[in-house]
Amino acid sequence: MKKPMIRHCLLLLIPIFCTAEESTYKLLVQGGQILTMAPGELDPVDGWFAVDAAGKIAEMGAGTVPAGIRAETVVDAEGKIILPGFISAHSHLWSAPFRGIASESTLYGWIAAAHTPFSPYYEEGDFYTFTQYGGLDFLSHGITTNYNWVNNNGYDYDQWMGHKKGVKRRI
Numbered sequence: 001m002k003k004p005m006i007r008h009c010l011l012l013l014i015p016i017f018c019t020a021e022e023s024t025y026k027l028l029v030q031g032g033q034i035l036t037m038a039p040g041e042l043d044p045v046d047g048w049f050a051v052d053a054a055g056k057i058a059e060m061g062a063g064t065v066p067a068g069i070r071a072e073t074v075v076d077a078e079g080k081i082i083l084p085g086f087i088s089a090h091s092h093l094w095s096a097p098f099r100g101i102a103s104e105s106t107l108y109g110w111i112a113a114a115h116t117p118f119s120p121y122y123e124e125g126d127f128y129t130f131t132q133y134g135g136l137d138f139l140s141h142g143i144t145t146n147y148n149w150v151n152n153n154g155y156d157y158d159q160w161m162g163h164k165k166g167v168k169r170r171i
Contacts, residue, residue, distance in 0.1 A: 025058060025071040027051035032077030034060070034084065049084060057084055083142065091146040093134030094127050 028051075033044035049060035050069060059069070095114070102113035131148070138146060 023050070023059070023069055025050040025069070026053050026055070027073050027075065028065065028069060028071030029075045029077050029082060030065050032080040032082045034082045036060070036084075044081065049082075086143050086145075088138065088143050088146040091134070091138070091148050092150070093138070093146065093148045094130040094150065096134030096137050097130050 028048065030048035032046075034047055034049060035044050045060075045062050047060065047062040048065045048069075050058050050071060052058040098110075098114035098118075102110045105113060135146075138144075
C-alpha cells in the first residue's frame with residue numbers, strides 16, 4: 001500500500017512539505033515478462049512486482065517501476081519469464097531423493113531400480129524426510145504450491161503415512 005510521506009525539501013534552509021508516494025517491500029522483481037495467470041490476461045506483461053513482508057505480491061505493474069517503490073532485495077529479471085507462485089498439479093514429493101536413478105528406464109524400470117533395492121531399509125521418518133526434501137527442491141525452483149500424489153506401494157501403512165507430516169508442515 002502506498003502511503004503519503006512528508007519530505008523536507010531545503011529551499012533557503014526552510015523546511016516545506018512535498019508529497020511523494022513511497023513504499024518499501026521485501027522483494028522487488030523488475031524487467032522480466034510476467035505471466036500473471038489472471039483471468040483474461042493471456043499475454044505476458046513486461047513489468048515488475050513487489051512482495052511484502054508476509055511473502056505476498058503487494059503490487060504489480062507494466063513497464064518500469066514507479067518512483068518511490070523500494071525493496072530490501074531487487075532482482076533484475078531482464079530476459080526472464082516469471083511465473084509468480086507457480087503450481088505443480090501432479091507431484092510425488094517423497095520420490096525426489098531418487099531423481100537420476102535409472103533415468104533411461106521406463107516407469108516400471110525406474111520403480112524397480114529406485115525403490116525395490118532400498119525399500120527394505122526405510123525407517124521411521126524417512127518418508128517425512130523425503131517429502132520435506134522434495135518440497136524444498138520445489139521451492140528452490142520457484143514452485144510454491146503442489147498437489148502431492150501418494151500411494152503406499154505395499155509398504156507398512158504407518159511408516160508410509162510419515163510423509164504426511166511433511167505435507168502439513170509449512171516449510
